[in-house]
Amino acid sequence: MRRFLSDTVGGLPRTFWTLFTALLVNRIGAFGMLLLPTYLTTARGTTLAMAGLITGGYGAGGAIGTLTGGVLADRWGRKRTYLLGTSASAILMLALGFAGPLWLIALLAILLGLTHMLPSPAMVAAIVDVTPEADRPRAFNLQFWAFNMGSAVAAALAGIVAEFSFFALFVADASMTAITALLILFWVPETLPTRSTTGPRPGLGRVLTDRVFMAFVGLTFVLALLTAQGVSTVQLAMAADGLRPAVYGLVVSLGGAMIVLGQLFVPKLVGHRRHGRVLAFSFTLLAFGFASVAFADLAWVYLGAAVIWTLGQMFAAPANASVIAELAPWHMRARYQGVFNLVFPAAFFVAPAVGGWSLQTLGAWHWIVCGVLGLAGGWGHLAASAARESRLDRERAALSVAEPVAA
Known part of the structure; x- marks a missing residue:
């Protein structure tokens, strides 16, 4: 211990x-x-x-x-x-x-x-x-744990x-x-790094034209879109199967309990593995978790699916945060984080609207489409990881020449 x-x-x-x-x-x-x-x-x-x-x-x-x-x-x-x-x-x-x-x-x-x-x-x-x-992977893992632990306590007390x-x-x-x-x-204390700079500071346009980062943001949108299915569309599918709202509450609480109890073990499991591979694995878990809903009609099947997709979310959280930290220039870290954060409200807006229509139109095939989308996202991370790692190597070499000093 x-x-x-x-x-x-x-x-x-x-x-x-x-x-x-x-x-x-x-x-x-x-x-x-x-x-x-x-x-x-x-x-x-x-x-x-x-x-x-x-x-x-x-x-x-x-x-x-x-x-x-x-x-x-x-x-x-x-x-x-x-x-x-x-x-x-x-x-x-x-x-x-x-x-x-x-x-x-x-x-x-x-x-x-x-x-x-x-x-x-x-x-x-x-x-x-x-x-x-x-x-940083450990720090971001603890941050994810604190967010979910606090949210779980708030839900119980509210x-x-x-x-x-x-x-x-x-x-x-x-x-x-x-x-x-x-x-x-x-x-x-104030932690904003300082370094002498000349010329105008770059704005959000620099972030939005960063192809490597925006590719990562696009892949994270897929992750957020799949995650939002568990909050919105899954409960519609469960209601159509005649399951009571209390069963959906059990599915949600199971995911929260897994994160609270198991998230601290994630850094030990992923170790020093490359972030691209960890994210590809997490997307694969999400794909199989949501695709299995196509065959769910009983409470225990939904609970099993929730276990699989929650594991995917748990593995993705520290790796995602670490990739942002690596890609963001030191003087634009918060701007990069701000653009990245947009994917979640966007996904939680799109998922209920599109998910409800898709479930009504495609039926169980909606979940197969979610599975294919997850597998495509995992492949996308494997394909994009080479460019991310090459850029990281260049930035590390540049930082070794001039390291910013904390204020």
């Missing part, structure tokens, strides 16, 4: 652990938006369509927030951007608890989406800033708090977010 803990959590810098704690605290208190649709339909009496529209506004704000956060974190600093996002989120969440008119709730939902996503590129960039390259008061739900969320801001304010 001592050796396992040393290999898993040993040697990481103190700033990383503060960021880890801040993320965990923030996710444990993420009550408000989790139950926003329920609040709107039960406490405010809105229609399902209106609740969906307002909740969708949160996602739209998040897309703007992740790009804005990337630019600010590279230009203004990681710490300032993180503090701006968390402080504004705490105030807006408290305002949401007092909001009366639906138009105001809708506006606050959009603004909360923006401020909630604003710190994300800054946090990941800060982890890259302070963590040596060899330790319903209990809501039974007492929805207003208390928003107050608790705002309080936990404020604690996150205090952790960053007092215990996280």
Whole structure:
């Protein structure tokens, strides 16, 4: 056990652990938006369509927030951007608890989406800033674990708090977010690297024209699209098979439990294997997991499929984050992270819309198509890994000549 803990959590810098704690605290208190649709339909009496529209506004704000956060974190600093996002989120969440008119709730939902996503590129960039390259897979694996652990606790507590008061739900969320801001304010230094530069700084256009990185983003969109099937389309298939919503809840909770209990073992399993091969393997697991839903009609078959695709997600998480850290230039780390983060809200918008139509039109063949898409994504990572590794070798050689100094 001592050796396992040393290999898993040993040697990481103190700033990383503060960021880890801040993320965990923030996710444990993420009550408000989790139950926003329920609040709107039960406490405010809105229609399902209106609740969906307002909740969708949160996602739209998040897309703007992740790009804005990337630019600010590279230009203004990681710490300032993180503090701006968390402080504004705490105030807006408290305002949401007092909001009366639906138009105001809708506006606050959009603004909360923006401020909630604003710190994300800054946090990941800060982890890259302070963590040596060899330790980054472990750091990102722990980050993924903290996110899912906090989300699992929040899901368990949110319903209990809501039974007492929805207003208390928003107050608790705002309080936990404020604690996150205090952790960053007092215990996280500014980590933005500094180096003398001449000429104008490149903007988002540089990121969007980076072919190697955008190919990786495209492949990650496939991953996000498949992952979103487990949240949206799978429950439609289970309902068509006559399974109760509680069974779908069991499928979702199984995936969360696997990540919480097993994610810390992932770095030991993947070791020093190339990221391209790890990602290809994870895509293969996703492919077989979702393709097997085509033959599912009983609860235990769905649970088995969930085990397979969750394993794929677990292997992909640290490898994905490590590839971004390797491809992003030191002075554009947050911008690259901001563009990368866009794939998830985009996928969670496309998946329900296209997935529902595809399931209705193709039936069980929809899941075979998902399997083929996953296998194609795995092959794509194998094909693209050579270009990524060649670029990494060149950048390492350049960094050995002039290493940036942390501020």
